[in-house]
Amino acid sequence: MTVRDDASQTDVRMDDDPRLRPEREAVVGSAGRRRGPGRGERLMVPRAEFRSYYGLPVLNEPTWEAHDIAGYLFLGGLAGASSTLAAAAELTGRPHLARAGKVGAVCALGGSMYALIHDLGRPERFVNMLRVLKVTSPMSVGTWILTVYGPQAGLAALTSVTGRFPRLGRIAALGAALTGPAVATYTAVLVSDTAVPVWHDAHRELPLLFAGSAVASAGALGLLAAPLEETGPARRAVLVGVVTEYAAAKLMERRLGPLVAEPLKRGRGGLLMRLGEALSLTGALVSQTAGRRSRGAAALAGAAVLAGSICVRFGVFQAGMASARDPKYTVEPQRARLGEESHP
Template identity: 75%
Template sequence: MNAHDSSQTDVRLDDSPELRPEREATVGSAGRRRRPQRGERLMVPDAEFRSYYGRPVLQETPWQAPDIAGYLFLGGLAGASSVLAATAELSGRPRLARACKTGALCALGGSLYALIHDLGRPQRFLYMLRTFKVTSPMSVGTWILTAYGPQAGLAAATAVTGLFPRLGRAATMGAGLTGGAVATYTAALVANTAVPAWHDGHRELPYLFAGSAAASAGGLGMLAAPLAEAGPARRLALAGAVAEYAAAKRMERRMGPVAEPLKRGPGGLLLRLGTGLSLSGAAAGILLGRRDRRAAVAAGAALLAGAICTRFGIFHAGLDSSRDPAYTVEPQRARLSHPSQAPS
C-alpha cells in the first residue's frame, strides 16, 4: 500500500487528478450534505432539525388573545361598517345607514379599549402620535385611527340626534373613505412581525381581512336594518365571505408547510369554523334573508360569529407557528437553497 492509498485525510490545494472529488473542501458548504453517488451508501443518516433544548427560536409574542384578536375583529367591523353606512347614505337607506354608523362607533370604542388595554397605559397611544413613520404599520395605523375616529363619532352622533345633517353627511363620507384602511391596516401590522404564519402570508392577509370585515359589516346590517333596506348589506356579506374564502385558500397553497398551523390545532379549527359560518350566513342572507326576518337575523349572527372565529383563528395560528422552530428555520433553509424561488 503506497502513501496515496493510506492517506485518507490529506487536504490538497491543487487540482491534481489524484484528489478524490468527494473529499474536496468547498467554501460555504458547511451544513450542506453531499448527495450520494450511484451505489454509494451514506454512513450517517440525514439530520433532522431540532431546536436548542427544544426551545422556540422566536421569543413568544406578549399579545393576548382577548385584546389583540378582539382588536383585529372590532377594527375590521368598524371600518367596513362605515363603508356600508356611506353606501346606504348615498342610496337613500336611512335606517341601514344609521345602524351601520352606530355599530361602527361602538366597534371602534371596543377596538380602542382592547388596544389601549394591551398597551397598558393610554399615554402610549398618544406617544405614537409624536411622529409619523411611513415604514411602520403601527405608526401609520395610529394616524389612520386618529383621522377616522372623530368622523365616525360625528357621523353616529348626528344620525342618532338628527342635528346638523349636512355635517353628519360629510362626516359619513369621510369615515367611509378612511374606513377601508381601518379594516385592512391590521393585516400589514401583523404581517410586519417575525411570526411565520403572519409574515409569510403578507400577500393574502389584507384581502382576507378585508373580506372578513365586509362579511361582518354585512351581518351587522342584516341584523339591524329592515329587510327592504338591507340589500347592500346582503350583497356586501356575500362578496366578503367569498373573498375571505378565496384569500385563505390561496394563502394555504402558497405558504406550503408554514401554513400547517392554519389547518390544524386551535387556529385551524377556528378558521374552518369561521369559513363555514361566513359562507353559510352569506348564502342564507341572499336566499332566505330577503323575505324572512328571522332568517336575516340568523344569517347576520352567523356572519358576525364567523368573522370573530376568523380573526381569533389567525391570531392563534400565528402563535402556534412562532412556538415551533421548524416554521422559522426550514423556510430560511429553503430560501438559501433556492434563492430564485424565495417569496418576495
C-alpha cells in the same frame, strides 16, 4: 528576526493542482469527484437534522392576548367597513341602514380602542404614538389612521342619532367612509410585518382576507339591525365579503405550502378557521335565500356571518401564535430556501 510569509501556510492541496493556491481556492468535494464515480467524499459526521437548542422556540412568541389583539382585528374591521356601508346606504336613500351602520361603527371603534389600550397597558402610550409619523411603521401609520377616522365616525353617528347638523354629519360620514377601508385592512399589514411565520409568509393574502372578513361583518351587522326593505346593500356586502374571505384563505393556505399552512389547518387555529368558514358560508347562503323574505332569517344569517368573521380573525391569530411556538415553522422553510439558492 524575519518571518517568511508563506511559513504559516500549508502546502496541502486538495486537488493536487499546482495552479490553485493552497487552502483558499481548493474546492471541497472536488477531490472525490476526480477519483471516479461512487467514491465521493465520505461524510465524517451524520447529516444534520434540525433541532433547536433543547427544543426551545427560535422566536419569542408575541405577548399579545387573543381577546385584545384578535378582538381588535375584528372590531376594527367591523368599524371601518360599517362606516363605508353606512355612507353607501345614506347616498342611496336607506336612512335606517345608514344610521345602524354609523352607530355600529362607533361602538365597534370604542371596543377596539379599549382592546388596543388594554394591550398597550396605559392610555398615554397611544398618545405618545402621535408624536411622530413613521411611514415605514404599520403601527405608527395605524395610529394616525385611527386618529383621523375616530372623530369622523363619532361625529357621523352623533349627528345621525340627534338629527342635528345633518350637513356636517354627511361630510363626517363621507370622511369616515373613505378612511374606513384603511382601518379595516391596516391590521393585516401590522401582523404581516412581524417574524411570525404564518403571518409574515401570508403578507400577500392577509389584507385581502381581512378586507373580505370586514365587509362580511359590516353586512352582517346591517342584516341584524336594519329593516328588511333596506338590507339589499348589506346582503350584497355579505356575499362579496364571504366569497373574498374564503378565496383569500384558500389562496393563502395553498401558497404557504403544507408546512407553514399547517397551523391554519390543525390545532386551535385550524378549528377556528374551519368553524369560521362554515358559519360564514352558511350565513351567506341563508342571507341570499330565506333572508330576502324573512326578517328573522336575515337576522340569523347576520349572526352567523358575524360569528364566522370572529372565528376567522381568532383563527388567524391562534395559527400565528402556534407557528411562533414551534421552531420547525421558522427554520425548515429557511433551510428549504437556502437549498433552493445553492441548487437553483
